[in-house]
Amino acid sequence: MTERRVVITGIGVVSPFGVGFGAYRDGLLAGRHGIRPISLFDASKSPVRVAAEVTDYHDDLLPSDPRHNVVLSRSMRLGLVAAAEAVSSAGLDDRPDIRAGMACLMAVERYDINLEDFGESFARAISADADAPSGFSFSRQKYLSRSHRAAHPLWLLKFIPNLAVAHVVRTFGMQCEANAYTSESAASLQLVGDAAESIREGLFDAALCGASDSRISPIGIERYISLNLLATGTPDDVSISMPFDRNRRGYVLGEGAVFLVVEALDHAERRGARPLAEIAGWGQASDAFHPYRAHPEGRGLRLAMAKALDKAAVAPADVDCVAAAAASLDDLDSAESVALRHAFSASNPSVTAPAGAIGRTHTAAGAFGAAAALVAIASQSIPPTANTTEPDADSPPGLVTGIEARPARVRTALANAVSFGGQCASVVLKEVES
Amino acid sequence: MVPDKTEIETTIASAIRKALNREVGEITPDTSLVTDLAVDSLDLVEIVYDVEEAYDIQLEPDELFPQRLLRDPDNVNEGTITAGGIAKLREQFTFTSLAEIAPGTPVADVAGKLLTMRVFADYVAYVIGKKSE
Missing domain, CATH: 1.10.1200.10 (ACP-like)
Structure with missing residues (x-):
């Protein structure tokens, strides 16, 4: 018996280019980027002044019950809007019967305690203390007895990762399995592979797969400044997300959401849905190396790519495009360069790194890579890597830079994701022959 | 005050x-x-x-919501509130004058009848x- 083929039949994107897959596609192909001075809060005193924010989101776009807006974090909201577009573009708006049998696999973030929710209640629990080095101390007793009440009574619900998935399945009436993945950037590709595997096994016929991430907040930013991972600069320095560039000096925080409808080809054909691409292969591996640095030889990513290509029965020479994980990070970009040279020693596939345009979107980064691979297949051209003007000497030879998409015959595209923590995942997408 | x-x-x-x-x-x-x-x-x-x-x-x-009282089988008969249940409600809601709730009112309707602006x-x-x- 031949194995069940798995395809993508719908996509939804909310990105720094705006709401909709079309905005993401057009932005990438035009070589633009979505990095601007931070507007979500006053960052004027921060060493990090820019980010890739989603700018044209508004709550009226939400497909969910507006009565529950109060318990939705920004990340959850972006995710719901992307999920709605994916469901719609797959032709499932009027098919509650099919949605009821769909799984939902979603990469979620560790929601940060944020100052908007807690600043006031923490402040009320601080009082003068002559014995403390700062002259002040935080009173747990005061906090618990009264001052915690400055926070919204339902705040907890905005901070529970699996509720992000719960809101999606409730909104679309999906009653099959619903899982939250937490392994950072790689998560949103891991779950695409898991969905495809489960569909092959016959556990379900279709799944809504995606991720949303939004951590552009004072505490969110401070965490990465402390680790020396973010590029710093003035508000005019908007071109500082430069994957594989020799002048790269850290990454730019990006936010957004991507959802895909992953479906058995036979199921899609029966209901007359048009596949956007086939999910031909998927692979996962780990660096097993460092809490947040990439292995210098990219050993996790090498393995992940090898497994994905093997599963897809695709020779390295047949890969036309790679959507790279590189995000303007010193170590990650170099590691991926080494891994790509190793994987494609006899060929030079075109390489694009969407993080140049939208920054590092953390848990959503893998899904944004898969979406970039879909753009390449749909448009038969390779989006340029925004902001990269002086590729590093060891950067992939096929790296596409400049401001114009490079026309190319794209039958097969590979997307990579690498997490802080060393989880790596790759997915191979193929044009569907009609 | x-x-x-x-x-x-x-x-x-x-x-x-x-x-x-x-x-x-x-x-x-x-x-x-x-x-x-x-x-x-x-x-x-x-x-x-x-x-x-x-x-x-x-x-x-x-004190304001009678769920616990309404879960007690002594106060409920086939999904409706009993005369005994109503008596207990009146004991609990001494701070207000309760709307007319007749024995036999479905339990599901009792909360709606009880939780008015006046009672709150x-x-x-x-x-x-x-x-x-």
Whole structure:
């Protein structure tokens, strides 16, 4: 018996280019980027002044019950809007019967305690203390007895990762399995592979797969400044997300959401849905190396790519495009360069790194890579890597830079994701022959 | 000092409008939070919280909402409230004059009949009164 083929039949994107897959596609192909001075809060005193924010989101776009807006974090909201577009573009708006049998696999973030929710209640629990080095101390007793009440009574619900998935399945009436993945950037590709595997096994016929991430907040930013991972600069320095560039000096925080409808080809054909691409292969591996640095030889990513290509029965020479994980990070970009040279020693596939345009979107980064691979297949051209003007000497030879998409015959595209923590995942997408 | 009922009702009404965040028609003492305003459990958390903050009091959900009483099989017969159940409700809701609830009223309807603006405001006045004693 031949194995069940798995395809993508719908996509939804909310990105720094705006709401909709079309905005993401057009932005990438035009070589633009979505990095601007931070507007979500006053960052004027921060060493990090820019980010890739989603700018044209508004709550009226939400497909969910507006009565529950109060318990939705920004990340959850972006995710719901992307999920709605994916469901719609797959032709499932009027098919509650099919949605009821769909799984939902979603990469979620560790929601940060944020100052908007807690600043006031923490402040009320601080009082003068002559014995403390700062002259002040935080009173747990005061906090618990009264001052915690400055926070919204339902705040907890905005901070529970699996509720992000719960809101999606409730909104679309999906009653099959619903899982939250937490392994950072790689998560949103891991779950695409898991969905495809489960569909092959016959556990379900279709799944809504995606991720949303939004951590552009004072505490969110401070965490990465402390680790020396973010590029710093003035508000005019908007071109500082430069994957594989020799002048790269850290990454730019990006936010957004991507959802895909992953479906058995036979199921899609029966209901007359048009596949956007086939999910031909998927692979996962780990660096097993460092809490947040990439292995210098990219050993996790090498393995992940090898497994994905093997599963897809695709020779390295047949890969036309790679959507790279590189995000303007010193170590990650170099590691991926080494891994790509190793994987494609006899060929030079075109390489694009969407993080140049939208920054590092953390848990959503893998899904944004898969979406970039879909753009390449749909448009038969390779989006340029925004902001990269002086590729590093060891950067992939096929790296596409400049401001114009490079026309190319794209039958097969590979997307990579690498997490802080060393989880790596790759997915191979193929044009569907009609 | 206990504020007058109208002021308490105004406070509750503004907490309701804030929590519901949608167009709500006129709110009178007879308005039921459950049947007229479709307030759900998430909304109630916010409403109760805001009222508590406004008067620096602690409301006890068990005193205002009769769920526990209505789960007791002694008070319920085939999904409807018994005469004994109604007597116990009156014991619990001594702070207000309860609407007419006849034996045989479906349990699902009892909460709607009970949780009116008037009852809520009477309860808040009762808690404020207890505190200032």
